Amino acid sequence: MLHLKLPTDPRWTNIAEKNIEEILIDHAYCEQKAASTCISLIVQYPEKEELVDTLTPVVAEEWEHFERVIKEMKKRGIGLGRQRKDEYVNQLAKKLKKGGNREQQLVEKLLMSALIEARSCERFKLLWQNLTDEGLKKFYYELMVSEAGHYTNFIGLARKYRPREEVDQRWQELLADEKEIIESLEPRPDRMH
Numbered sequence: 001m002l003h004l005k006l007p008t009d010p011r012w013t014n015i016a017e018k019n020i021e022e023i024l025i026d027h028a029y030c031e032q033k034a035a036s037t038c039i040s041l042i043v044q045y046p047e048k049e050e051l052v053d054t055l056t057p058v059v060a061e062e063w064e065h066f067e068r069v070i071k072e073m074k075k076r077g078i079g080l081g082r083q084r085k086d087e088y089v090n091q092l093a094k095k096l097k098k099g100g101n102r103e104q105q106l107v108e109k110l111l112m113s114a115l116i117e118a119r120s121c122e123r124f125k126l127l128w129q130n131l132t133d134e135g136l137k138k139f140y141y142e143l144m145v146s147e148a149g150h151y152t153n154f155i156g157l158a159r160k161y162r163p164r165e166e167v168d169q170r171w172q173e174l175l176a177d178e179k180e181i182i183e184s185l186e187p188r189p190d191r192m193h
Contacts, residue, residue: 003171004118005179012123012187013130020136021078022190028069029083030120030192034150035062037113045106050160054153061146072139087185088193089116095177097170107158111171114154115178119193121147 016023038055045051070080092115096108124144131137158167 003175004122005175006182008119008123008126008182009187013126015187016123016127017131019190020131020133021073021076023192024069024073024076024078025081026084026086026190026192028066028073028080030086031062031066031069033086033089034113034116035059035066037109038062041106041109041113045102048106048161051106051157054157058150058153061150065143065146068139068143072136084190086191086193088119088181088191091181091184092116092174092178095174095181103161107162107167107170110154110158110161111167111174114151114158114171115174116193117147117151117154119178119182121151123192 038059042052042055042059073080092112096112097104100108121144124140124147127140128137128144131140155167155171158171
């Protein structure tokens, strides 16, 4: 369903479990950034009624996820700490096309968000399937289901604002770019992506 071109290195799950405190901190910031991204899209494109209607509940869900991650952290005595640089997202942003009209720029942003949600969904699935902590397994299962819905929201919106074949072609290009990014990044003990 996610169409990612390269699955996550299986070592990532082992690294993540051994560093679950760092993963939770990074995850909290990922959820906060996801909510902020949706808010930014609504602010930048208020005339796109379907976008506003679709992303408004996503903002609430992403913020709820942030709150849930914070709750999991508090159970474990983990503080939020400082935000870290997200090399994955930074590299992905460099692949976006510059220029074009408003709708083309919107589609670039929507497809980038879809990719981030797809990779998050894939990683949540790995955590759900492989963690030994039963509470976190359930937590990541629930988030996996939600992220899959967000991924489809972003793809669906992109197809609304530009021709489907154009969007699908661009999606394939970004999937190939994302594969190269994943290949170039070492699995990190303190990062969700």
